Amino acid sequence: MASIKDVAARAGVSVATVSRVLNGHPSVSTDARARVLGAVETLGYRPNAVARSLRTDQTRTLGLVISDVMNPYFTELARSVEEEARALGYSVIIGNADERPDLQDHHVRTLLDRRIDGLLVSPTDGGSPLMVDAVRAGTPMVFVDRWIKGLDVPVVRSDGRAAVRALVAHLHGLGHRRLAIIAGPAATTTGRERVTAFQEALAEYGLPLPAEYVGQGDFQAASGRRATERFLDLAEPPEVVFAADNLMALGALDAVRARGLRVPEDLALAAFDDIPWFVHTDPPVTAVAQPTGELGRAAVRALVDRIGGGPGESVTLPARLVVRRSCGEPAPPPAPAPTPTASPSPVRRSTP
Incomplete structure (x- = not known):
C-alpha cells in the first residue's frame, strides 16, 4: 500500500506539502496541489482518516x-x-x-x-x-x-438584480405592462431580495406593482399553483407572472394548463433559477440563471x-437572463436546410 512518502516522491514535493494538500491548507500552489492529487489518485493512496482525526482533531x-x-x-x-x-x-x-x-x-x-x-x-x-x-x-x-x-x-x-432588471426590460420591450410576481418567503434573504429587485425594475419603467399582483409563495410548487390561480381569478389578471423560484414556476405552469389556458397566449411566465427542464417545456421557459x-x-x-x-x-x-419563448418571444427562425452535395459521377469502366 502506498505511503505519504510515495505520494510526495511521485508528485515531486515534500511530505509536508502533501500533508498540506490533504488537509486543505490554502497556501499550496495550484500546480503543486494538482500534482499531489494526481499522485494520490494514481497510487491509490488512502490516508487513515481515524488516526489523522485523532492527531489533528479533524x-x-x-x-x-x-x-x-x-x-x-x-x-x-x-x-x-x-x-x-x-x-x-x-x-x-x-x-x-x-x-x-x-x-x-x-x-x-x-x-x-x-x-x-x-x-x-x-x-x-x-x-x-x-x-x-x-x-x-x-x-x-x-x-x-x-x-x-x-x-x-x-x-x-449570486446577485440577481441586474438580471431581473434585464428581464423587466425584456418584458417591457415585448409590450407587457401588467406584471405580477410569486414571491418567496419573506423570512429568507432571497425571498425579500427578489421582490425588491422586481419592484425597483418596474419603477424604472413607471410600472406599478399592486398588492394583488404579489403572490406569497414558499419556494415550492404548490404555492406557485395557488398564487397563479388567484391571479387568474382577478378582474384584471396580469399579463406576466414572474415566479421567484423554479418550483413555483412549475406550479404556475400547472395552474395555467389546469384551466385550459396557454403560455404565453393567455399568460406569460418567467422564472428565477433556470433548470434543465425549462428547455423541454412547451414553450421553453425564459429564466434568470444562477452560476450554481x-x-x-x-x-x-x-x-x-x-x-x-x-x-x-x-x-x-452575477446571474444572467436566458431568453426563451414563454413570454411571447418570437420563435427562432428555422435552421437552414443543408445544402445538397453533388453525388460523384459513377465510374465508367471500358470493356476490353
Whole structure:
C-alpha cells in the first residue's frame, strides 16, 4: 500500500506539502496541489482518516444543510459542493431542511455532534439561535445562496438584480405592462431580495406593482399553483407572472394548463433559477440563471480556508437572463436546410 512518502516522491514535493494538500491548507500552489492529487489518485493512496482525526482533531468531513433537495437548483449546488470537497480531500454529509426551520436546526445539531470540520448552510429563515450559538462558539461556517444578517459568516451567493432588471426590460420591450410576481418567503434573504429587485425594475419603467399582483409563495410548487390561480381569478389578471423560484414556476405552469389556458397566449411566465427542464417545456421557459456550480465550488473553498484559520472571503457572482419563448418571444427562425452535395459521377469502366 502506498505511503505519504510515495505520494510526495511521485508528485515531486515534500511530505509536508502533501500533508498540506490533504488537509486543505490554502497556501499550496495550484500546480503543486494538482500534482499531489494526481499522485494520490494514481497510487491509490488512502490516508487513515481515524488516526489523522485523532492527531489533528479533524474529521475531514464537511456538513451541508440545503433548503430543499427536491429543488433542482439545490441538487446541482450539492453536487458541485461534493465534487469540490472531494477534490480537496473532504467528505460531505448532506441534510435536507425541506424549507423547515425546525428540520434545518435538527440537521445542524446532528452534524455538529458528529464533529464535522465546518458547515455550509442555506438558511431557511432569518434567525436560528442554534446557528448563532455555533458561530459564536467558533464553528467554521459559510452561508451559500441565503444568509442570516448580523453574523460574521462569509456569504457565497449570486446577485440577481441586474438580471431581473434585464428581464423587466425584456418584458417591457415585448409590450407587457401588467406584471405580477410569486414571491418567496419573506423570512429568507432571497425571498425579500427578489421582490425588491422586481419592484425597483418596474419603477424604472413607471410600472406599478399592486398588492394583488404579489403572490406569497414558499419556494415550492404548490404555492406557485395557488398564487397563479388567484391571479387568474382577478378582474384584471396580469399579463406576466414572474415566479421567484423554479418550483413555483412549475406550479404556475400547472395552474395555467389546469384551466385550459396557454403560455404565453393567455399568460406569460418567467422564472428565477433556470433548470434543465425549462428547455423541454412547451414553450421553453425564459429564466434568470444562477452560476450554481461555481457557487458550490466557491463555498467549499471559502469554508476550507475558514477551517485553516483564514478569513474565508465572501463571493458574489452575477446571474444572467436566458431568453426563451414563454413570454411571447418570437420563435427562432428555422435552421437552414443543408445544402445538397453533388453525388460523384459513377465510374465508367471500358470493356476490353
